[in-house]
Amino acid sequence: MAASKEDLLQKLSDCVFEMEDEEVVNVAKEYAEAGYDPLEGILKGLVNGINRASDMYEREEYFIPELLICSSAMYNALDVLRPLIPKEKSGGKCKVVIGVARGDTHDIGKNLVKIMLESANYEVIDLGRDVPVEDFVNTAKREGAKVIGLSTLMSTSMNNMAKVVDMLKQEGIKDQIKVIVGGGPISQSFADKIGADGYSVNAAEAVKLVDRLVGEPIPAA
């Protein structure tokens, strides 16, 4: 007898939460083969698991290595479930261009924000790390993105964050494209100083920040 949907959702969540990054693929396949709704599998299974992992991280019982393995478990299962979602459902919210500003290659924080935004159904265009100022602006223009997310761990690339804001102003499109910043040396006061639209202290908050900036209703917890 096939396992019930509830059992499999719980298993998906547990696999992500318990860092079972190989077993999770088998569970996702079993879930898909049983014909259950893929979007529900992602939201109530995988995202539920990553949320539980985030809670452990907030409580300082999980740290970054644990969070990374949980994320890779989530991604492995997403590879199975995402292709099964009908196109119009996966379109979701607006586009967000994200990357690590030129001068830095630390991208763990940026990747976590990307995962959280994607799991919240934003379409994320990831420019990677050490990204030149003009690439952020040009990509956002070309793709019609409403948000640019800038990350850094190094104070030397903070200047380049300011330059992205300045370039948007020079091109007269600052009011169309919101800029959010985050990372180790970044603070709300720095965001205010360079004229960014928002700062977020961690990946979960970044989603709420983007929701607020682009006017998406914030779902009740």
Added chain:
Amino acid sequence: MFKAARGEAVDRPPCICPGGMMNAIVQDIMLKSGCTWPESHYDAEKMAKLALSLYLSGGFENCGVPFCMTVEAEAMGAIVDIGDMDAEPHVVNSALNSTQDYASLKNLDLNSGRVKTVLDAIKIIKAEDKTVPVIGNITGPISTAGQLVDMARLLIDMRKSPEDCHKFINIVCDNLINFAIAQVQAGADVICIAEPSGTGEILGAELFNNFTIKYLNKILDALNDYQEIIKIVHICGKLKSVYNELDKLNCDVFSMDSAVDLKTLRDYIPGKRLMGNVSTHAIGTMNETKVIDLTQNAVARGADIVAPACGLPVFTPLNNIRSMVAAVRQG
């Protein structure tokens, strides 16, 4: 500075900035000395002159080289973008795809590349000025390893294949030891090991013990033959999860980020001198009055050595550094 680092009586704490990851060099001093980035990262004469110029211009009470944390990783096979006047050198391509590939690591060669530049610069500074304390900098084993493979890969492998991870970091460590000893032999009075990535905030207490402390101590203990050398360890980030572990580090001086309260930490590591931890964001962007306030606060919280809490932003005004040093001198 030597007395303060050994815990002997001093009339005031010294005010220093080690270099390396904890970069002290700012654009004002590059322009003043004519030794700019990126040239000064690979030209020993310019590296030495730049470090000395900062010292002689009322900057910190030491000279420190190099000005980045990529020398070791580059020497072991990572690809580095040397940066420019605005950006520090940074790794753009790791040397390995995974920790399992450790056998293909290059050994750090003391006679070539920027490793040699650093060693030569130390000798030049020593020849120019016999009195200035010279700090040689080593990038910590976890931070170096995290540039030789992707940092995320390293963190995952610490959990998933710890044996390979230990073999890999042991090789990294042996190379770092060679570089550290060569710096001492070139004339460095102090060795500062900066471990931005191996922090408790990222790893948690268990992995911090098994990796960060273990391998930092391996390097620190390898310097035991050089009794007169002062050993500083700097670890970034919040440390609350590892307060109880820090006393195991075999260093003389522990340096911390501005996220850590110096006075609180004192109870956990009573046997070491504490260094820190004036916010580099403040030194970089605020006015001199604010910098002086924060410096005096670090002294009041019990800093045995006053220093920036991390690397200085390159746009930091020289006058803010002068104000910081002057504030410590005036007490």
